[in-house]
Amino acid sequence: MTAFWTEPDYDEHELVQLVHDRPSGLTAIIALHSTHLGPAAGGTRFWHYADPKDAMRDVLRLSRGMSYKNAMAGLPMGGGKAVILAGSDKAKTPQMLAAFGDAVGALGGRYVTAEDVGIGEADMVAVSQRTEYVSGLPVAGEDAAGGDPGPFTAMGIYHGIKAAVRHKLGKDSVAGVHVAIQGTGSVGGGVARLLAKDGAKLTLSDINGDRAEALADELGAQTAAPDAVMSVSCDVFSPNALGAILDDEGIARLDAPIVAGGANNQLARAHHGKLLAERGILYAPDYVINAGGIISVTLEYLARRDGTSCDINEVRKRIALIPGRLEEIWRESDTSGVPADVVADRMAQKLIGR
Numbered sequence: 441m442t443a444f445w446t447e448p449d450y451d452e453h454e455l456v457q458l459v460h461d462r463p464s465g466l467t468a469i470i471a472l473h474s475t476h477l478g479p480a481a482g483g484t485r486f487w488h489y490a491d492p493k494d495a496m497r498d499v500l501r502l503s504r505g506m507s508y509k510n511a512m513a514g515l516p517m518g519g520g521k522a523v524i525l526a527g528s529d530k531a532k533t534p535q536m537l538a539a540f541g542d543a544v545g546a547l548g549g550r551y552v553t554a555e556d557v558g559i560g561e562a563d564m565v566a567v568s569q570r571t572e573y574v575s576g577l578p579v580a581g582e583d584a585a586g587g588d589p590g591p592f593t594a595m596g597i598y599h600g601i602k603a604a605v606r607h608k609l610g611k612d613s614v615a616g617v618h619v620a621i622q623g624t625g626s627v628g629g630g631v632a633r634l635l636a637k638d639g640a641k642l643t644l645s646d647i648n649g650d651r652a653e654a655l656a657d658e659l660g661a662q663t664a665a666p667d668a669v670m671s672v673s674c675d676v677f678s679p680n681a682l683g684a685i686l687d688d689e690g691i692a693r694l695d696a697p698i699v700a701g702g703a704n705n706q707l708a709r710a711h712h713g714k715l716l717a718e719r720g721i722l723y724a725p726d727y728v729i730n731a732g733g734i735i736s737v738t739l740e741y742l743a744r745r746d747g748t749s750c751d752i753n754e755v756r757k758r759i760a761l762i763p764g765r766l767e768e769i770w771r772e773s774d775t776s777g778v779p780a781d782v783v784a785d786r787m788a789q790k791l792i793g794r
Contacts, residue, residue, distance in 0.1 A: 449500040459543040464535035471503040472520040476792045480520025480551045482506035486558030488526040499523045501705045508788035509727035515738045520551045541570025549573050554737040561588055575741035585750040586740035589733030594630025596732030596762045597702045600724050603763035604700045607770050608722040615639035618674040624652050627702045628680030645669035679703040691715050700724035713781030725784035732759045
């Protein structure tokens, strides 16, 4: 693994820590991008990386994205992220989670973790046995915020897609609007169900073909192969799987006037936002539209820290502000000619003092 400060995605991160625990077999990287607004908050990803350099690149990009996401969502939190490097068998053990919890605890509250790809509520419960700096834990009662952030992320993306359709297509409803959704897990599946209720036409795709087919049967949707979904002629392409899909080849394949989805780091490189703009494609910056989950887990964490409970209606109220932030970005982009992702980055950098 090369020195992290030579990586193109290193952005004056405050801390980048390699964690290796021989007894448990844990290898992880924790990256804190900024604590300007508060403790660095961001989930933990459990993933098998064929090349360890990909893990470093992922954690650097994801942690920076969390700084921007939390700032733009108006949360009193900085940005951080962790990745646990899974073996090829993707085996996850209680000993690994315990060792990871100890590593988070050793940072003394500078980093607050939660769920991400490959990590669920039960894993966060295990981590919470070793450290208090964790969120996304199960809560009792339907009126309390907490638990799996996926549905809250989906809620924000749903609101964001409706805002994009209104801004780009001039439609106040998504009824009959064709949305191609890449990824049908907790987030993408939640987005699909919300859009289906409003009468949207859906095309679904997932590397787990059976999952996509089952959801399509449930919602009366169509399916597309994973290698074909980006080429589907539609009104909205909604990426909700892994990031870096909007590269030269991916953007050239798009046949949609809008890209709005929950995947993190959708742009492979900075110039790809410009390529989208040059094609006249409206882009919803990922860390703005997908902030619903971090809003939920942050309010959950702050309430538990203060010995109170967080009303789910407060979470919904804050998620409902996402379309307004997107509209502000798009208006500035339309006026200035600056791509939407650059407008959003500049706003976020100002908020975190960069």
